[in-house]
Amino acid sequence: MYNLKHYFKSKKKKFFITLSLLIISLVFTLIISLSVGSLSISIDKVFLALTGSLQDKRLSHIILDIRLSRTLASIFIGASLAVSGVLIQSVTRNALAEPFLLGLSSGALAFMALAVLIIPSAILSIHYMSAIAFIGALAAFALTLMLSEAVGGSATSLILAGIAVTSGFSGISSLLAFIVQAKLNRPFLILLLGSLAQILKAQVIMLASVFTVGFIASIALAKRLNAIMFGDEQSLQLGYNPRTTRLISSLLAALLTSVSVAVAGIIGFIGLVVPHIARLLIGNDNRFVIPLSALLGSIVLCLSDISVRLASEGLAIGEIPVGAVTSALGAPFFAYLLMAKVKS
Amino acid sequence: MSPIKANLAIIIAALVLGLILGASLTYFAVPLKEGTTTTLTTTITLKQTPSTIIKTKTVLATTTIKPEYPITIVDALGRIVVIKEEPKRIVTLSPAITEDVFALGLGKYVVGVDSFSNYPPEVVKLKKEGRIADVGGYWQPDLEKIVELNPDLILADAGAHAKLREKFMELGLTVVYIKGGSASSLEDILSDLGLIAQIFHVEEKAEEVSKELLAQIQDVEEKLARANATKAKVLVLLGPPSWGYWSAGSGTFINYVINVAGGVNIAAKYHGWVKLSLEDIVSENPDVIIVSLMASSEEAKKVIENIMSSELASTNAVKKGNVFVLINEANDVLMRPGPRIVEASKIMAQILHSEVFGEISRNDVIKLSPTLSHNTYVGESIAIA
Numbered sequence: 001m002y003n004l005k006h007y008f009k010s011k012k013k014k015f016f017i018t019l020s021l022l023i024i025s026l027v028f029t030l031i032i033s034l035s036v037g038s039l040s041i042s043i044d045k046v047f048l049a050l051t052g053s054l055q056d057k058r059l060s061h062i063i064l065d066i067r068l069s070r071t072l073a074s075i076f077i078g079a080s081l082a083v084s085g086v087l088i089q090s091v092t093r094n095a096l097a098e099p100f101l102l103g104l105s106s107g108a109l110a111f112m113a114l115a116v117l118i119i120p121s122a123i124l125s126i127h128y129m130s131a132i133a134f135i136g137a138l139a140a141f142a143l144t145l146m147l148s149e150a151v152g153g154s155a156t157s158l159i160l161a162g163i164a165v166t167s168g169f170s171g172i173s174s175l176l177a178f179i180v181q182a183k184l185n186r187p188f189l190i191l192l193l194g195s196l197a198q199i200l201k202a203q204v205i206m207l208a209s210v211f212t213v214g215f216i217a218s219i220a221l222a223k224r225l226n227a228i229m230f231g232d233e234q235s236l237q238l239g240y241n242p243r244t245t246r247l248i249s250s251l252l253a254a255l256l257t258s259v260s261v262a263v264a265g266i267i268g269f270i271g272l273v274v275p276h277i278a279r280l281l282i283g284n285d286n287r288f289v290i291p292l293s294a295l296l297g298s299i300v301l302c303l304s305d306i307s308v309r310l311a312s313e314g315l316a317i318g319e320i321p322v323g324a325v326t327s328a329l330g331a332p333f334f335a336y337l338l339m340a341k342v343k344s
Numbered sequence: 345m346s347p348i349k350a351n352l353a354i355i356i357a358a359l360v361l362g363l364i365l366g367a368s369l370t371y372f373a374v375p376l377k378e379g380t381t382t383t384l385t386t387t388i389t390l391k392q393t394p395s396t397i398i399k400t401k402t403v404l405a406t407t408t409i410k411p412e413y414p415i416t417i418v419d420a421l422g423r424i425v426v427i428k429e430e431p432k433r434i435v436t437l438s439p440a441i442t443e444d445v446f447a448l449g450l451g452k453y454v455v456g457v458d459s460f461s462n463y464p465p466e467v468v469k470l471k472k473e474g475r476i477a478d479v480g481g482y483w484q485p486d487l488e489k490i491v492e493l494n495p496d497l498i499l500a501d502a503g504a505h506a507k508l509r510e511k512f513m514e515l516g517l518t519v520v521y522i523k524g525g526s527a528s529s530l531e532d533i534l535s536d537l538g539l540i541a542q543i544f545h546v547e548e549k550a551e552e553v554s555k556e557l558l559a560q561i562q563d564v565e566e567k568l569a570r571a572n573a574t575k576a577k578v579l580v581l582l583g584p585p586s587w588g589y590w591s592a593g594s595g596t597f598i599n600y601v602i603n604v605a606g607g608v609n610i611a612a613k614y615h616g617w618v619k620l621s622l623e624d625i626v627s628e629n630p631d632v633i634i635v636s637l638m639a640s641s642e643e644a645k646k647v648i649e650n651i652m653s654s655e656l657a658s659t660n661a662v663k664k665g666n667v668f669v670l671i672n673e674a675n676d677v678l679m680r681p682g683p684r685i686v687e688a689s690k691i692m693a694q695i696l697h698s699e700v701f702g703e704i705s706r707n708d709v710i711k712l713s714p715t716l717s718h719n720t721y722v723g724e725s726i727a728i729a
Contacts, residue, residue, distance in 0.1 A: 038488045066491065
């Protein structure tokens, strides 16, 4: 008994050390992110702008209205995707599960295409399009959940239902996208391609509030998630209904991911791999994994966005989709961690 | 009264009149920089003959309306935009818009253009000298650079840049959308010119440019009508065939160019930008194939070789040697919905009807030539000869 307590204490200590290190790196990343772009701005000017005492109005306009929105968005989206990854991987007990498995992205795309087909002018408004994407993602998720519940609501049924809904909707969305492209006279997919470049303040506020709610709820669910990871039987023995856990967690994951999809399009890798990185660092206890994943996710996406800006500037090719960079940047790091773990 | 005294009296009267007019105009809060200069010029003309008084009065009236801001316009997205004062720092987000602005003589106000803008040559020169900034690619302009330039007007394309609308508004930037890439005819392009002219009160210049462009198009059409030329079936490929047979259907400005130049667009049964199937093309059997390419002449020749060795070899176009690849300027002209659409129509007319307009000889229009021929092609051409 003493040993177990001692073990938990040492884990806790390790968690707080890692947590503070990650918070420091996040702050650093944030400041770098504010100073890097088509115009590099020195760090002292960034601080001046943040405190509102920068004389150069245009410079502070660039920092506060373009870069800050973009940086905060990348932080909240990264964190949201990572947390929903933890939720989904826990309730499905599947290491390969990720939030997009629930049919969210293809649902969002299909609804967006449908909306543009019915009301072509909808494409002109970011607000409409993100609202539609959000509804689409949640609708697809509802379908997945209904299908899964209809066949018993087990971990496997959730995954299989997700696969069915995803393939259904992606078929529909490519078909619709093709029609829309022909009708609208212009490449539809380019218009939908997620980018952090034109994030609006209202969207940042939406991301932040959904993340806060999702994060607190996930922390509250951490013990239930730990229980379900041992199996549905064990969870029941500990007094937690596994179906309820699965329902609430997947709902939270869907909410977190839908907002991200609506604002920035599909960004892979983070939801799948960041939870694993967190587990490699701290073990499987979700009380620790969730906060660390959130921090790691935000750092990874913020760094990816910085490299997007650097690359766009250096190669003079315009904005690169950030989703492509997350994988390219994150995969080697993940491979390194994996090798280190195996060696030890 | 002696005639000199009478003249003097008229001059004084005119001066007083001008002063009163000017004062009353300042009272109505009209910026009078240009207004005052015009009163000056009127007094000079007055000294010559008294009979010009009536004339100068009208001059006064029209020129003092000129700096009347704010004005309200409706742009191509149907937005109502209020222009508070005459813009002095413009950013244009597409090559066609840059060409529109320069055609209207507003080039001196341009402070930023997209990366592809390279016409008129002045733009390239000013870019090199650093007097016009590059604000990034067509699809995703660099917002930070735009803000840095502190523009008082951004001219954007209703197609490519619509999604940036809300961000521009959040940043407090004034943006006006023109039809641009969604233009379907010369009329649409002229209405774009008219919209821009409205913002700067240069409607007369826009009218002048429009008349000139319309006259040139009419000239092409009349010559074709007089020659009673038969219409050729045309396939325009956007990019090399290896990208897929992308073409421009009805409702595109390229379709308009083909029609004006006395051709029938085989893609016109589809709407908008469309990917054709090989079967579609072969069964339509185009008489002329035109490929738009952003590449060198060496690559253009390769594309022609590819077409000749592909299934397209069975089309009339390849059999008759009517395969043309447009590169550099000829390609720019065809692909940009700006005032040079007229030039594109002329090039297209020359390609389609060399019997009327003379054989085309431009080094940016590469034609299938017997030297790079293929066996079947040589056989066919001998048979035709």
